[in-house]
Amino acid sequence: RAKSGGRARIDVFDANLRRQAMAAMRMEADLRAALEQGQLCLHYQPIVLLETGAIAGFEALMRWNHPDRGLVSPVEFIPLAEETGLIAPMGRWALGEAVRQLAAWQARFPRAVPLFMSVNVSTRQFRDDDLVGAVRDLLDSVPIPPSSLKLEVTESLLMKDPDECRMLMQSIRDMDVRISIDDFGTGYSSLAYLHKLPVDVLKIDRSFVRAVSMGESNAAIVQVIAGLATILRLDTVAEGVETADEAVYLRGILCKYAQGFHFARPALPEAVERLLAAEVCAALPAPA
Numbered sequence: 001r002a003k004s005g006g007r008a009r010i011d012v013f014d015a016n017l018r019r020q021a022m023a024a025m026r027m028e029a030d031l032r033a034a035l036e037q038g039q040l041c042l043h044y045q046p047i048v049l050l051e052t053g054a055i056a057g058f059e060a061l062m063r064w065n066h067p068d069r070g071l072v073s074p075v076e077f078i079p080l081a082e083e084t085g086l087i088a089p090m091g092r093w094a095l096g097e098a099v100r101q102l103a104a105w106q107a108r109f110p111r112a113v114p115l116f117m118s119v120n121v122s123t124r125q126f127r128d129d130d131l132v133g134a135v136r137d138l139l140d141s142v143p144i145p146p147s148s149l150k151l152e153v154t155e156s157l158l159m160k161d162p163d164e165c166r167m168l169m170q171s172i173r174d175m176d177v178r179i180s181i182d183d184f185g186t187g188y189s190s191l192a193y194l195h196k197l198p199v200d201v202l203k204i205d206r207s208f209v210r211a212v213s214m215g216e217s218n219a220a221i222v223q224v225i226a227g228l229a230t231i232l233r234l235d236t237v238a239e240g241v242e243t244a245d246e247a248v249y250l251r252g253i254l255c256k257y258a259q260g261f262h263f264a265r266p267a268l269p270e271a272v273e274r275l276l277a278a279e280v281c282a283a284l285p286a287p288a
């Protein structure tokens, strides 16, 4: 009896595994079709210069416009895209799309310092694909200053193979394209590496930004990261800024840029253009 119960459990287990595997395969096929049929799109979230409240640039964030499920979050499909290798063509599409959008906005909304675009690049895409070649081709065909393109990589990349990584990053920097470390503080990048790598921007993870204005340890952590950035001459972007108090605090510790729902949510180009026309995204109270 106990034996047959065990067998039954294994059958249930197998059935579950099979269902999961089938679901993953189905989603992979769907994702491949999505790329081919133009179901992927980019939303753009403004990144604001804290000193003035003006929009300085954007982060491009991928969405999947699913015929049945509606807008699917990248949290749901990027991991699968990475596992299956689909991230290579998807990432290349996103890079091209974001850069062409940036060129259009730079032409329509000229600024003393041109608007910038920050594009997420997954670790696998960074290492496996000819990213450097793709970026070079893009810069040859689309008229943007290379320095207005920023590639966001995560700390896990830096840890994988520091030497290979440094060479790749250097080739990107040689084109004058900039490199941001995304979700900074959540990984394990050693300070010893950081100053040897051609990094330009630290994006402070939103888990540290939350409630900074209320004191507590987050405020101290964010202050240390901002101080580190100053010493290493890096720019800082605070992610996930949701309140005016958080923004005022960040401005006070000389964090340069902020991004978050307080200023604007990621949105389609038409909505972003209305904000660009208005110049200031969300004015902060004047410094005391």
Ligand code: C2E
Pocket: 045, 060, 061, 062, 073, 074, 075, 078, 091, 094, 120, 121, 122, 152, 182, 183, 206, 239, 240, 241, 242, 259, 260, 261, 262, 266
């Ligand atoms: P990320 O690069 O750290 O992007 C920031 C995420 O924070 C975005 O989530 C954005 O919508 C969200 N966010 C912005 N402001 C706030 C805020 O004030 N509060 C809160 N709670 N959230 C805020 P999203 O768009 O769902 O993207 C999730 C992640 O998916 C990204 O995290 C990035 O790792 C990945 N991702 C998105 N697009 C791409 C892409 O084109 N390529 C690759 N490789 N990864 C992407």
Ligand code: MG
Pocket: 059, 120, 152, 182
């Ligand atoms: Mg990012």
Ligand code: MG
Pocket: 182, 183, 203, 239
């Ligand atoms: Mg981030």
Ligand code: MG
Pocket: 183, 205, 206, 239
């Ligand atoms: Mg994040």
